[in-house]
Amino acid sequence: MTAKPIVSIALLDSYDDAAAVRAAVKTALEPLGGMAAFVKPGQRVLLKPNLVAPAKPELAVTTHPAILKAVIEEVQEAKAGSVSFGDGPGVGTATSVSRLAGLVQVAEETHAKLVDFIATKTYENNDNRILKHLDLTDQLAENDVLITLPKLKTHSQMAFTCALKNQYGLIPGMAKAQFHFRFQNRDRLADLVVDINRTAAPALAIVDAVIGMEGPGPNSGTPRKIGIVIAGADLAAVDTVASAIINLPPEDIPILMAARRADFGATRLEDIDVRGGTVEQLKIPDFELIKAPANIMRILPLPKAALKWLRAQIVPRPFIIKGKCVKCLRCQNGCPIKPPAITPLAPAGKELNSKTCIRCYCCHEFCPAKAIVLKKSLLDRIFHIQALCRGIHRFLGWLVTIIPVNKFIAK
Ligand code: SF4
Ligand code: SF4
Known part of the structure; x- marks a missing residue:
């Protein structure tokens, strides 16, 4: 009989005390064999925090700098050859988002390298269900180990974002929007997220669930204290435990159901060895969940026919x-x-x-x-719509770096 995957939980009250944060990360990693079980001396380690959009740390949109710093220190203690972190946000770059999210300071303090996921490389995985070839950040090829550092949040389209969903950021910037156009059906998009995880193969997830997000996540919800750090090497198992704690059944999470269809990890609580606490003890029964998941394309204020037309122009x-x-x-x-x-x-x-x-x-x-x-569509060939979209994306990224967005976002 194969052993159940371990998902380990450590209590953490706040981000205020760096020593306490580091201790919580260490405690969460202990049942998994510590960081040394995942990082060998000399290996190049890539960390993937959630940098979905520019926002101050207290808004709980991005992975908190204190968690990132503690994990970097653990990786350095395991004698990694190098540590870098990055993301491919929908708006701006990892660098521009990190400025507001407090992660640039972490890079300076720890000498970890902050990288923008811009260039891609094609990766192949014949076990994938949707796309056997995926264009993901070239940073995967530049590093030996990928560790994902998600933030536990609700997600208006996919119900929940945590360990598995965080790898969607391995698709750089605007290319993500194109995938949304291609995979408007949530279940297909969920299958794609599982394909990305199978291809990128993160070794470990360390979840920032100290302050999560409830309500209309992943960017506009309300910060909510959960008070834990969760770690595990089976990302589906990590998500299963995390979602159970916020009282969200796996059957309501398209990505977990996609993982179950693809036999990608443990998606039932009874198949997981939970350490450091029980789901029942930690459960937050009144966590505000997404009531009616939105079709991401319907969020655009355009009539259905216009959206259909737009899709035809953007997607070859x-x-x-x-x-x-x-x-x-x-x-x-x-x-x-x-x-x-x-x-x-x-x-x-x-x-x-x-x-x-x-x-x-x-x-x-x-x-x-x-x-x-x-x-490409005739219009795209004439007006280079995709190049235009990329230009707009870069422009927004630049705008984020020069406008004091803190003032607006903090309100
Ligand atoms: S025809 Fe369309 S739906 Fe069918 S395999 Fe090709 S791209 Fe996919
Ligand atoms: S396009 Fe023709 S050659 Fe290519 S897969 Fe289809 S039937 Fe085969």
Whole structure:
């Protein structure tokens, strides 16, 4: 019989006392064998805090600097060759977000390197369900060990964000928006998050759940004291325990259900060895959860038809080059839509059903003859919409660095 994955909990009242924070991180790691079980001397370690958006630490949007600092010190004590941390926020860069979130100071104090996830590299994993090739930050290839440092928060689209969801930030900046357009169905997006985790393979999660976020997270909710640090090497198990503590069943969390479908970690409490406290002792029955998860695209104040049009402009569609097609039907058979959205034997111009195609590009991946290309819309070719979006993203990032956003956000 295989041993149950351990999820370890340490109590921590506040971020105020650095020694207490460090002790809590150490205590949480103890049942897992300490940091030395994950970091060998000389290894290059990448830490992934949640830097989703620029906000002061007390707003509980980002991983708290005290937790990051304590983890960096643990990694350095394990004699890592180097320590860096970064993210690919939706607005701005890790550096611009870190300025407001108090993490630049941590980099200065600990000599850890702060990196912006901008450049990508294509990573392959044949066990993935949605995308066998993923373009994620090149920092994964630059480092030996990935440790994720999520913040426990509610999430308006995915109900909850913690250990597994934190790896969505490995997709740099605007590319994330494109994935949202491609995977508007929450379950598909959840499957993608599991694929990202399988590909990036974080060795360990250390959750900042001292002050979490309830209500309309992940950016606009209310800070709520939970008073714990959670650690574990099985990220699905960590999320299962964390969500149980805020009284949210795994069945209501699309990413945990995707993990269960993919047999990716433990998603049932009875299959997890919880140390340092019990879920029942720590449970917060009145934690304010997301009532009706939002479709991220519906958040944009545009009519449905305009959103559909926008999606068609931003997301390229598969196109079969008839002359190259060897009629193997792998694209048709591998298409997750029923009936398949791609039928290579159909007359020219009718091979793709644009209405049902979800732009997952499985067909593009499966084609052995390179007969499927991804075609931009006419408008995108003329006006370079994607380049424009990237430009806007960079501009917003720059804006964040020059405007004293603290004043607005702190209110
Ligand atoms: S046609 Fe291709 S991109 Fe569209 S849903 Fe099917 S496999 Fe995915
Ligand atoms: S996978 Fe490629 S070669 Fe095979 S039928 Fe589809 S387009 Fe043609």
